[in-house]
Amino acid sequence: MPSPITFTKRAASFAKGFASDPFTHWPFPVISRRVYGNLSGFRQNLYGSIDTGLHRLAGRSHRPASCGTETLAQAKALREHGVAKMSGWIDPATITTLRTSVLAAAETAGSNPSEYMTLLESHAFAEHTPEVFNIFNARVSNFLEHYFGGPFLVNSGSFRLTRHVPADVLEQGEVYSDRWHTDSGPTSMLAIFVLLSDLGPDGGPTSALDIPATKDVVRQGYASRKETGQMTTQIENNPARVEMTGPAGTIMFVNVARCLHRAGIPEEGKHREWLQFRLFPCRDTTDTTRLRPAKILKYTNRIDQDY
Numbered sequence: 001m002p003s004p005i006t007f008t009k010r011a012a013s014f015a016k017g018f019a020s021d022p023f024t025h026w027p028f029p030v031i032s033r034r035v036y037g038n039l040s041g042f043r044q045n046l047y048g049s050i051d052t053g054l055h056r057l058a059g060r061s062h063r064p065a066s067c068g069t070e071t072l073a074q075a076k077a078l079r080e081h082g083v084a085k086m087s088g089w090i091d092p093a094t095i096t097t098l099r100t101s102v103l104a105a106a107e108t109a110g111s112n113p114s115e116y117m118t119l120l121e122s123h124a125f126a127e128h129t130p131e132v133f134n135i136f137n138a139r140v141s142n143f144l145e146h147y148f149g150g151p152f153l154v155n156s157g158s159f160r161l162t163r164h165v166p167a168d169v170l171e172q173g174e175v176y177s178d179r180w181h182t183d184s185g186p187t188s189m190l191a192i193f194v195l196l197s198d199l200g201p202d203g204g205p206t207s208a209l210d211i212p213a214t215k216d217v218v219r220q221g222y223a224s225r226k227e228t229g230q231m232t233t234q235i236e237n238n239p240a241r242v243e244m245t246g247p248a249g250t251i252m253f254v255n256v257a258r259c260l261h262r263a264g265i266p267e268e269g270k271h272r273e274w275l276q277f278r279l280f281p282c283r284d285t286t287d288t289t290r291l292r293p294a295k296i297l298k299y300t301n302r303i304d305q306d307y
């Protein structure tokens with residue numbers, strides 16, 4: 001039993017924390033895992049679903065007219081499942097050119113957070129490798145406008161080159177998002193991952209579960225990326241697990257706040273090169289040539305974005 005003083009101190013500290021940010025304190029995280037079935041937290045889910053809904057409503061009057069039934073069905077499936085993998089949507093020549101540019105930019109403007117990863121953050125894209133925005137061709141953008149139900153913006157992103165990590169290092173802790181997690185972002189956010197070189201299962205592809213499978217696993221008790229036991233084995237063997245393998249130019253769309261996912265670890269001598277962007281619905285027109293701030297992040301992640 002804690003002493004009355006300790007108890008009072010704890011209660012005061014809880015009250016202070018709760019008052020400053022109630023949604024991140026008990027019981028909201030627990031309720032959120034039950035109700036929403038992911039680890040992103042109450043605020044990210046509640047505000048994210050409002051953001052999604054309002055933009056779909058506002059976008060109704062100017063939805064893109066030109067689209068086939070196939071695109072509509074694919075966009076609907078992505079809204080339901082939160083994961084979709086597409087090949088052949090980007091011209092291989094576009095990928096070859098942007099890969100050369102991005103690798104050179106990573107040399108000059110990139111960083112190495114550890115010996116296992118080279119990183120190029122998106123604030124360097126405009127100056128060092130503007131070609132990355134070419135992945136948003138008419139097909140990709142049209143599909144995304146159908147997914148969001150209106151215009152969208154490109155908020156952030158990165159290029160990452162990930163290398164093999166020895167087993168003893170992995171045991172000590174996470175190296176590069178290699179444990180099953182959902183990202184702390186509003187659920188209105190969509191990530192687009194693009195492979196810049198061919199990738200097989202031995203190259204450490206991203207793995208993801210779709211929304212229904214994530215809900216099941218989280219409601220059964222998976223609560224944190226720190227977990228390593230039986231629950232993670234179950235996730236690994238889940239039939240809904242998708243691996244982002246494929247030829248260069250393969251795209252994976254992932255609702256990273258609603259779908260459990262993790263990085264794979266390349267086998268010895270292998271590595272992975274991939275590009276990612278974080279997208280949000282917006283009110284004005286779609287402009288995929290530059291990064292733009294997403295207003296929702298002011299409320300969900302408490303950051304003022306200045307571009």
Ligand SMILES: O=C(O)CCC(=O)C(=O)O
Pocket residue numbers: 176177183205206207256261262263264
């Ligand atoms: O490296 C990966 O495949 C996953 C990265 C990830 O989880 C993230 O960027 O949030």
Ligand SMILES: [Fe+2]
Pocket residue numbers: 177181182183256261
């Ligand atoms: Fe992630």
